[in-house]
Amino acid sequence: MADSNPTDIAIVGAGIIGVACxxxxxxxxxxxxxxxxxxxxMGASYGNAGHLATEQVFPIADLSILKRLPAMLLDPMGPLRLDWKYLPRALPWFARLLLxxxxxxxxxxxxxxxxLNEGSLGAWQRLLDSIAQPQLLRQDGSLLVFERAASRATLEALRQRMQQQGVPVDVWSSADIRRAAPQLxxxxxxxxxxxxxxHFLDPYLVVCALVSAAQASGVQFLKRRVLDGRVDxxxxxxxxxxxxxxARQVLIACxxxxxxLTAALTGKKVPLDTERGYHLMLPQEHGRLPFAVTSLERKFIMTPMAGGLRLxxxxxxxxxxxxxxxxxAWQLQRLSEGLFxxxxxxxxxxxxxxxxPSLPDSLPVIDRVCDGKVLLAFGHQxxxxxxxxxxxxxxxxxxSAPATLSGMDAYRLDRF
Structure with missing residues (x-):
């Protein structure tokens, strides 16, 4: 495509957000x-946990992160790990997180x-129904379990906080768990x-189904690397x-x-860092769980998928x-020991x-800037x-909307 023949809108990023957009x-x-x-x-969309996590309405960290910082630096297998070599670059981001x-x-x-979460399930139902693939999403709920008596108070406090935020939540006894998931x-x-x-039966298959529908609607996919950009x-x-x-407009969703690219187009330096997430896929495991199960103490999730069990x-x-x-990733197998x-x-x-992609306030950037020429949708952690x-x-x-749009203030680029 030559500059003399611009496309209407170019989307940078072919993950689940870019493809859905x-x-x-x-x-x-x-x-x-x-x-x-x-x-x-083939990026983060390929290997995520597959959990439709509408219940997770709280930021990725709280003030207890200060107490955990030594363990984050010293324990290479801990659930929250900060590489000490990366510490100088990470400190400004963590300082903003604390603020x-x-x-x-x-x-x-x-x-x-x-x-965002309150609208997520309905939006996914509409999108998958529109491509005749509703079976890719199982709406069977999810379960957070605990093993230690000392954790009961923590769980009850979490329940109360979630109820205050309008999150539907039920308390399950050990007998309830055995009835629903007898292999635990x-x-x-x-x-x-x-x-x-x-949960989704295969997150990558979801992307592929959306790509097929997008191509049928005329979307072109180019395998290129964007090096730079400017607004004219x-x-x-x-x-x-x-x-x-x-392009007349560009959407940054990479x-x-x-x-x-955001800095090149807007002049705004975004404090974007990355949470490196790991999974272990067990292709021989089928039928162990009816829904996604998270361990409160062990801090990991197990999701049943078409291709096996994902930890x-x-x-x-x-x-x-x-x-x-x-x-x-292999540590996840060790964490599963004793749960079944x-x-x-x-x-x-x-x-x-x-x-x-993570921002220090745990909110994404979803915005329209540069007189509508640049759209942004990234940082969903x-x-x-x-x-x-x-x-x-x-x-x-x-x-297509004016620069101001009701309900979008929390996600604007200019908050940084």
Whole structure:
């Protein structure tokens, strides 16, 4: 595409958010091109936990992170890990995170996450129904379990906080757990069941289904790397590794890689970091669980999928450049020990690591800037899959709406 023949809207990023936005924009009659150096869905969207986490309305950290900092630096297998070599680069981000835990900022964050999550299940139902693939989402709820008597008070406090935020939650006894998931261990004392949640049978297959629908609606997918960009009178000019590309509008939706292009186009430096997430896929495990189960004490999640059982949930701060520490993925198998009546079968298991885009206030950027020439949809941290469909609905509104749009203040770029 030469600069003299610009496309209507170029989307940078072919993950679940970029692809969902592409489909919805194309259905509005927009000419859409999606650009990514990888095949669609091969980033964080490929290996996420698969949990539709509408219940998770609180930020990724609280003030207890100060007490945990030594363990984060010293324990390479801990559930929340900060690579000491990355510490100098991470400190400004963590400082901003702590500032956002002040009461006013914290309440603003919770309200912002809740607003997105409350619309997420319905948005996903509409999107999957529209491509005749509703079976990809199982709306069977999810369960948070605990094993130690000392954790009962923590669980009750969490229940009360969630009820205050309008999150549907039921208290389950150990007998309730045994009835619903009989293969779980009898040592589990109880838990919280979240009926308004669910899980995807294969997150990557969801992306592929949306890509097929988008292509049928005229969306073009280009395997290119965007190197730079600038805003001009006609729209946006992108420099790629295969030449220039011009568009009247551009949507930045490339997750953890969004900061550089955002700065080039808007002049705004976004404090975007990455939570490196790991999973271990157990292809021999089928039928163990009816829904996603999270351990309160062990801090990881187990999600039943079409391809087996996926163990996920650790967080590592080490940036985009350092190689993956796959021992963190294998640690998930060790964390599962004792949670089932019989040990999980790890034969042919495969480890994986991906980058979750995180901002220090735990809110994404969903905005329209530069006189509407630049749209933004990134920074959804560990809720990218959950919030992808509702984000796409909002982006469609932003693409043609005036610069101000009701209900979007919490997600604006100018908050930084």
């Amino acid at each position: 592409a489909l919805q924009l194309a259905r509005q009659g927009r000419q859409v091109v999606v650009i990514d150096p990888q095949d669609p869905g 956002n835990l002040r009461p006013a900022s914290y309440h603003r964050t919770v309200a912002g996450i809740r607003a 261990s009898e040592q589990l004392l109880g838990g919280l069941f979240f009926p308004a949640t669910g 009178a006609q729209g946006v000019s992108l420099s790629t590794d295969q030449g220039p590309l011009a 997750g953890a890689h969004s900061a550089k 996920a949930g650790t967080v590592e701060f080490a940036g985009l450049e350092r190689p993956a520490n796959m021992q963190r 009546r019989q040990a999980l079968n790890a034969q042919d298991a495969t480890p994986w690591m991906g980058f979750r 560990h809720l990218g899959l959950t919030q992808a469909a509702v984000t796409a609905e909002w982006v469609v509104r932003l693409a």
